[in-house]
Amino acid sequence: MTGFHVLICVVVYTSVTRLHNTYVHSENISNGKDAKQSSNYENYYAAQALDRSYASSGSVTERSMMSWWEVDLRGYFTISSITLTAATLRTRYLEMRNAFVEVMDKDVSLCSDVQSEWCGNVSSTVTAGEEFTFTCNATFPVRYVRVTRPSTTNVHLVIGHVDVQGEGAKKPYRSYYKPLKNKKVSQPFLTTSTMTAGNCGIICHQYHSCTAFSYSATIPTDENCLLTDKVMSSSDDNSWTTYPISCL
Incomplete structure (x- = not known):
């Protein structure tokens, strides 16, 4: 070992x-952190979902039956709320429908004993610039926030902006x-x-x-x-x- x-x-x-x-409590703890997604559509990278200047177009994945976006908070936190804002450019806001949000304590791509908590899902009807706020009741310190859009057909996942509110927590x-x-x-x-x-x-x-x-x-x-x-x-x-x- x-x-x-x-x-x-x-x-x-x-x-x-x-x-x-x-x-500081009640700050956006995802601002400036490291984001990645299942794939990149053209130059609409995962980090753009954390920058309000890109909120109209957002981050965009390639089409897939299980597209996802994730941010590493680079630390352990107690999460008070997570807000997803739909994009406004053309009809991109439709590509956030039915996405769900979960939080995890470890990197799911590296670890076999990840703890996760489901926080909620976006409705099947989304309007341009609409905000969806979720509260998470995780009983463990959170490091990762993931947004996943499952589908029976190949679809994009488009997120205009992500805001994660919380405060520092003790590690495991x-x-x-x-x-x-x-x-x-x-x-x-x-x-x-x-x-x-x-x-x-x-x-x-x-x-x-x-x-x-x-x-x-x-x-x-x-x-x-x-x-x-x-x-x-x-x-x-x-x-x-x-x-x-x-x-x-």
Whole structure:
């Protein structure tokens, strides 16, 4: 078994020197996060559903019998509401009919033990720019929001805009990390010092937004533990090892 797990029992903080990110209740926690979809129709990418400047055209998938869109919130949250807004360009708003919304704690494409909660579905009749707001009663910390449009024929999924409201939540009591040697986080939101990689992992576990950390036992500085909420933000560095959260 590769990697290691951290079981939180006692929290010991070392000297925290820089903290850049905070999350405020009732903000759109999906803004600026990482979105993907089952396929891309022309240049209407998944990220456009998170940017209101694209709300008229939105994100668009290729035709499929099971089109989906997903956002990685890059952290763990308690969700208060999810609002989908239909596009307004031509008749694209019709391509959000019957879509349903669910939330998950892990990446369904990587993990076999994903927890999910169904939040609701869009009606079979949609008007241009119409908003559909869903509340989710998930009893677990949420990291992913997915919108799926099932159909018996090949159809697009078009979403004008997605707004996810919530606040930071504690991670599950176990976090699993897989080491990537000679990699260093390039965009940390917190820099501190620890005695071991395990201690660095414990600190990462305490921040709902931490999705990976880097640790070095050899650098001549007391800032040898770097926490990040970014995806693929590591750079080559022989004195560091990066530990992204992964599934076993």
